Amino acid sequence: xxxxxxxxxxxxxxxxxxxxxxxxxxxxxxxxxxxxxxxxxxxxxxxxxxxxxxxxxxxxxxxxxxxxxxxxxxxxxxxxxxxxxxxxxxxxxxxxxxxxxxxxxxxxxxxxxxxxxxxxxxxxxxxxxxxxxxxxxxxxxxxxxxxxxxxxxxxxxxxxxxxxxxxxxxxxxxxxxxxxxxxxxxxxxxxxxxxxxxxxxxxxxxxxxxxxxxxxxxxxxxxxxxxxxxxxxxxx
Amino acid sequence: xxxxxxxxxxxxxxxxxxxxxxxxxxxxxxxxxxxxxxxxxxxxxxxxxxxxxxxxxxxxxxxxxxxxxxxxxxxxxxxxxxxxxxxxxxxxxxxxxxxxxxxxxxxxxxxxxxxxxxxxxxxxxxxxxxxxxxxxxxxxxxxxxxxxxxxxxxxxxxxxxxxxxxxxxxxxxxxxxxxxxxxxxxxxxxxxxxxxxxxxxxxxxxxxxxxxxxxxxxxxxxxxxxxxxxxxxxxx
Amino acid sequence: xxxxxxxxxxxxxxxxxxxxxxxxxxxxxxxxxxxxxxxxxxxxxxxxxxxxxxxxxxxxxxxxxxxxxxxxxxxxxxxxxxxxxxxxxxxxxxxxxxxxxxxxxxxxxxxxxxxxxxxxxxxxxxxxxxxxxxxxxxxxxxxxxxxxxxxxxxxxxxxxxxxxxxxxxxxxxxxxxxxxxxxxxxxxxxxxxxxxxxxxxxxxxxxxxxxxxxxxxxxxxxxxxxxxxxxxxxxx
Amino acid sequence: xxxxxxxxxxxxxxxxxxxxxxxxxxxxxxxxxxxxxxxxxxxxxxxxxxxxxxxxxxxxxxxxxxxxxxxxxxxxxxxxxxxxxxxxxxxxxxxxxxxxxxxxxxxxxxxxxxxxxxxxxxxxxxxxxxxxxxxxxxxxxxxxxxxxxxxxxxxxxxxxxxxxxxxxxxxxxxxxxxxxxxxxxxxxxxxxxxxxxxxxxxxxxxxxxxxxxxxxxxxxxxxxxxxxxxxxxxxx
Numbered sequence: 001x002x003x004x005x006x007x008x009x010x011x012x013x014x015x016x017x018x019x020x021x022x023x024x025x026x027x028x029x030x031x032x033x034x035x036x037x038x039x040x041x042x043x044x045x046x047x048x049x050x051x052x053x054x055x056x057x058x059x060x061x062x063x064x065x066x067x068x069x070x071x072x073x074x075x076x077x078x079x080x081x082x083x084x085x086x087x088x089x090x091x092x093x094x095x096x097x098x099x100x101x102x103x104x105x106x107x108x109x110x111x112x113x114x115x116x117x118x119x120x121x122x123x124x125x126x127x128x129x130x131x132x133x134x135x136x137x138x139x140x141x142x143x144x145x146x147x148x149x150x151x152x153x154x155x156x157x158x159x160x161x162x163x164x165x166x167x168x169x170x171x172x173x174x175x176x177x178x179x180x181x182x183x184x185x186x187x188x189x190x191x192x193x194x195x196x197x198x199x200x201x202x203x204x205x206x207x208x209x210x211x212x213x214x215x216x217x218x219x220x221x222x223x224x225x226x227x228x229x230x231x232x233x234x235x236x
Numbered sequence: 237x238x239x240x241x242x243x244x245x246x247x248x249x250x251x252x253x254x255x256x257x258x259x260x261x262x263x264x265x266x267x268x269x270x271x272x273x274x275x276x277x278x279x280x281x282x283x284x285x286x287x288x289x290x291x292x293x294x295x296x297x298x299x300x301x302x303x304x305x306x307x308x309x310x311x312x313x314x315x316x317x318x319x320x321x322x323x324x325x326x327x328x329x330x331x332x333x334x335x336x337x338x339x340x341x342x343x344x345x346x347x348x349x350x351x352x353x354x355x356x357x358x359x360x361x362x363x364x365x366x367x368x369x370x371x372x373x374x375x376x377x378x379x380x381x382x383x384x385x386x387x388x389x390x391x392x393x394x395x396x397x398x399x400x401x402x403x404x405x406x407x408x409x410x411x412x413x414x415x416x417x418x419x420x421x422x423x424x425x426x427x428x429x430x431x432x433x434x435x436x437x438x439x440x441x442x443x444x445x446x447x448x449x450x451x452x453x454x455x456x457x458x459x460x461x462x463x464x465x466x467x468x469x470x471x472x
Numbered sequence: 473x474x475x476x477x478x479x480x481x482x483x484x485x486x487x488x489x490x491x492x493x494x495x496x497x498x499x500x501x502x503x504x505x506x507x508x509x510x511x512x513x514x515x516x517x518x519x520x521x522x523x524x525x526x527x528x529x530x531x532x533x534x535x536x537x538x539x540x541x542x543x544x545x546x547x548x549x550x551x552x553x554x555x556x557x558x559x560x561x562x563x564x565x566x567x568x569x570x571x572x573x574x575x576x577x578x579x580x581x582x583x584x585x586x587x588x589x590x591x592x593x594x595x596x597x598x599x600x601x602x603x604x605x606x607x608x609x610x611x612x613x614x615x616x617x618x619x620x621x622x623x624x625x626x627x628x629x630x631x632x633x634x635x636x637x638x639x640x641x642x643x644x645x646x647x648x649x650x651x652x653x654x655x656x657x658x659x660x661x662x663x664x665x666x667x668x669x670x671x672x673x674x675x676x677x678x679x680x681x682x683x684x685x686x687x688x689x690x691x692x693x694x695x696x697x698x699x700x701x702x703x704x705x706x707x708x
Numbered sequence: 709x710x711x712x713x714x715x716x717x718x719x720x721x722x723x724x725x726x727x728x729x730x731x732x733x734x735x736x737x738x739x740x741x742x743x744x745x746x747x748x749x750x751x752x753x754x755x756x757x758x759x760x761x762x763x764x765x766x767x768x769x770x771x772x773x774x775x776x777x778x779x780x781x782x783x784x785x786x787x788x789x790x791x792x793x794x795x796x797x798x799x800x801x802x803x804x805x806x807x808x809x810x811x812x813x814x815x816x817x818x819x820x821x822x823x824x825x826x827x828x829x830x831x832x833x834x835x836x837x838x839x840x841x842x843x844x845x846x847x848x849x850x851x852x853x854x855x856x857x858x859x860x861x862x863x864x865x866x867x868x869x870x871x872x873x874x875x876x877x878x879x880x881x882x883x884x885x886x887x888x889x890x891x892x893x894x895x896x897x898x899x900x901x902x903x904x905x906x907x908x909x910x911x912x913x914x915x916x917x918x919x920x921x922x923x924x925x926x927x928x929x930x931x932x933x934x935x936x937x938x939x940x941x942x943x944x
Contacts, residue, residue: 096406097353097399098360105353109345113391117333117341124334146401155349155399162394163333165382170332172705199692206693213685220671220703221678227697228689233644408941435928442929449921453936456907457914461935467928469880568878569825569871570832577825581817585863589805589813596806618873627821630870634863635805637854642804 002028002053004080008062008071008119009089011038013188014138017208018086023050025212030078032060032071032089062089062115063107072122081130084215085123087116087160088138092190095151105152112156117163127176134177136211137164141184141227141234168224177222179214183207184229202230238264238289240316244298244307244355245325247274249424250374253444254322259286261448266314268296268307268325298325298351299343308358320451321359322372323352323396328426331387341388348392353399363412368455370413372447373400377420377463377470404460413458415450419443420465438466474500474525476552480534480543480591481561483510485660486610489680490558495522497684499556504532504543534561534587535579544594553602554595556687559588559632560610564662567623577624584628589635599648604691606649608683609636613656613699613706640696649694651686655679656701674702710736710761712788716770716779716827717797719746721896722846725916726794731758733920738786740768740779740797770797770823771815780830789838792923793831795824795868796846800898803859813860820864825871835884842885844919845872849892849935849942876932885930887922891915892937910938 005022009015010031022029023046033039039057046055058074060067075082091111093104116137127133142154143161161180168178185191187201207228214223241258245251246267258265259282269275275293282291294310296303311318327347329340352373363369378390379397397416404414421427423437443464450459477494481487482503494501495518505511511529518527530546532539547554563583565576588609599605614626615633633652640650657663659673679700686695713730717723718739730737731754741747747765754763766782768775783790799819801812824845835841850862851869869888876886893899895909915936922931 097403098357098364098406105350109349109395113345113395114341117388117391121334128334143398146398146405148402148405150402152353154402155353155395158398159345159349159391159395162379162382163391166384166386166390167333169382169384169705170334172703175703177703202693203690206689209689210685210695213682217678217681217700218675221674221700222703223682223698223700225697225699226695228693228695231644231647231649231692231694233641405941408939411939413939438929439926442925445925446921446931449918453914453917454911456939457910457936458939459918459934459936461933462931463933464925464929464931467880467883467885467930469877569875570829570836570878577822581821581867585817585867586813589860589863593806600806615870618870618877620874620877622874624825626874627825627867627871630873631817631821631863631867634851634854634866638856638858638862639805641854641856642806 001080002026003083004078005029005084005086006075006082006123007031007086007088008115009033010057011035011042013190014183014186014204014207015088016042017204018088018211019055020046020049021205021208021212022084023053023055026053027084028054028056030056030058030075032058032062034059034061062119063111065114065118068115068118068122072119075123082123082126082133084134084136085120086136086138086211087119089115090138092153094149094153096149097151100151105155108152108156109159113159113163116160120167124171124176128174131175134179134215135167135171136179136181136214139164139180139182141182141229143180143182145234168222175219179223180225181207181211182225182227184233185235196235200230200232200235202228237316238262239319240314241265241320241322242311242318242359243267243322243324244351245269246293247271247278249426250419250422250440250443251324252278253440254324254447255291256282256285257441257444257448258320259289259291262289263320264290264292266292266294266311268294268298270295270297298355299347301350301354304351304354304358308355311359317366318359318362318369320370320372321356322374322447323355324374325351326374328389330385330389332385333387336387341391344388344392345395349395349399352396356403360407360412364410367411370415370451371403371407372415372417372450375400375416375418377418377465379416379418381470404458411455415447415459416461417443417447418461418463420469421471432471436466436468436471438464473552474498475555476550477501477556477558478547478554478595479503479558479560480587481505482529483507483514485662486655486658486676486679487560488514489676490560490683491527492518492521493677493680493684494556495525495527498525500526500528502528502530502547502550504530504534506531506533534591535583537586537590540587540590540594544591547595554598554605556606556608557592557595558608558610558683559591561587562610564625566621566625568621569623572623577627580624580628581631585631585635588632592639596643596648600646603647606651606687607639607643608651608653608686611636611652611654613654613701615652615654617706640694647691651683651695652697653679653683654697654699656705657707668707672702672704672707674700709788710734711791712786713737713792713794714783714790714831715739715794715796716823717741718765719743719750721898722891722894722912722915723796724750725912726796726919727763728754728757729913729916729920730792731761731763734761735792736762736764738764738766738783740766740770742767742769770827771819773822773826776823776826776830780827783831790831790834790841792842792844793828794844794846794919795827797823798846800861802857802861804857805859808859813863816860816864817867821867821871824868828875832879832884836882839883842887842923843875843879844887844889844922847872847888847890849890849937851888851890853942876930883927887931888933889915889919890933890935892941893943904943908938908940908943910936
């Protein structure tokens, strides 16, 4: 049986590239997103491309506590050990702390941090029992850099990096790996319509390949952090 | 008239030391806490000690959005410019991400991050108009270090440091200073009953003095970060 | 023709694993070390294993300025563009700043920093002309952590990380990638005879695989930092 | 008797401001610089201003190993315990790693790192015996940031920060404090003639005051890092 991998937010951007990379690598993948139609076309497309692995999905808004529960239940209903969990779900609302709209911070904390926190807690117990597993959190250069127009996004991504580091410490005795992926600007749907040339962005495949490589190391080594940026660096 | 300083969580520990330091330095201080009796005894005590400055207070649970509003209204009702804002309110619930009680992260995000975020947003507009002001956020070494027993506390403190850095960038054009205070273990009520000798902790006065010193520099220089630990380093 | 890769200190440990990984990946490799016999047996061994790529070598003590020149001349005499430069040469002399032997710091600065600095300067011009290339510097967790028994080793490795970051900034307009590899304890000859179980160390192949993966990304993405540690973390 | 403080490079800029701050605080100060005339006028000027403390000096080029020895001998000849050592000597040669003049890195490593290393080793033994003392190293934002025009300066300042962190760990059991001072652009002689307005720079007095404040804390607390920048941030 193929190893089972969970990727949140798999219909677009980095998440989609990760889903595809693991399917290609003969892992079965479970993903989720808010839009059911996107999920179903993704599944069809992937089924055509990769015949030796399977994609499963469940519609879920991971910023909502109950829907995380639903997604956990869906995963557990498969009755298979989860080998890799990739917390990728995230939202970016540009703004500035001092004047962004009320609710902006809360929205991003819920989507970018609580989602990963509760899903991890729902799944990690199984990994701890099997003494095997790998959790990747898709952080951001906003986890280590204060972008003026980052506002609350930075706050949420700093939090996610902190969560990753603490989880890494906690999981050492359980042989579970934990990796912070820290990508800079990546070309995804949210950038569509930008004036910036595409070469100012990374291809989401590069992020996915880096995760795949980190996943492929021997059990003795953990890539704790991968910092990856466009060749030309951060956007101004 | 004395400069006006706002300090959250001023009845205990570091907050109380800060309140006292600024009163001693002839600043009027507004503080808040959840316990009304603690606030009123603090006021009495300080009034006896410092006759050239005044302490005002309002009972408020800063983890509750509406009570932040109430505190902001109280501050604004004084109709005086705020020169310094010190976001000190915080709670520490020990635990581990993978098994702490449901709600632990949310509680600490609300108390340690949202409180500072909403209070700052409520006050910063006035500072921006006067092109003068200083915001201190009391972070923690848990903002930069993953303590195994830190759990969600680290997540919230990483978030607060991120918030501080972003606010610093945003406030540059407005001549408003922003400082991250990053203290290690400090002897406060929460440590009462510990077996550890008192010399393993900092005195909260040292943190207060460091803040006072940072506040006293010329307008041209901003202490962005003060990292301060017990002489013997972190607790094991 | 195969791409040409330069790896310093290729006869042992991480360096050797890198040499082998790039040979296996059909790159020709030039390496150097102080011991001529080690180099010649390495070449023989590799020639037997990898028939589609070639290993070249020159005996050199990279801590000596003139020998770096000699190695640069050797590389240039091949009249082929260098695609990848991996600065791996390094020495670890345990000790403490306050009481280590006179000359310890100088020895490690020369071996761990000056070697990389001068070799990079000798080779980077060609990369800049071809607007293509990748420089990896093998730093260490001692580049970001103050180990009590690290002494001057930490100083030299902090310096090397600084050099890597500056070079990254400088090379952005030239399409040259620069990557800091930051490994924790890796099982190499220097650890032979240790009481610690082998699983407390990484396998040097994991470091080599991570470098190979970083090298394999598209031209648009640069892995700036790879932080990789043993599953169980730093040695105590 | 006044406490005795050693400050290297005390005739200009930050060093001079530190000398003056400690004299004003009733500490006797020993300083050094390369230019004997500058030292002698400094002494005269300070003697007129501060009558309750004394300034001593010795001409020395701290980038030269033997002259560090000479300075150590001079200090020891006073037969008084050193309470504070402030390693301030430094030189900034702008440039880029890939094309700066041969010898640039070596010059800055010798002046900015070796000077502090050897002087500290010469003095720390006495501090360890008296179980009391404080070492400040004047690092730079170039210790944590890769400035494109920083070149080897950054390398040397990363090294100095590493040295500070290691020394901090080593000195914990000896009750000796170690502090990294990390200032951004400060208006000093080296900036004379710049087109930039003076308000883009810090006043060196602000750095000196921060050091004085860190020095004044109780024995239980160590300010490990002070990060201080001009209000408007780094120069572009």
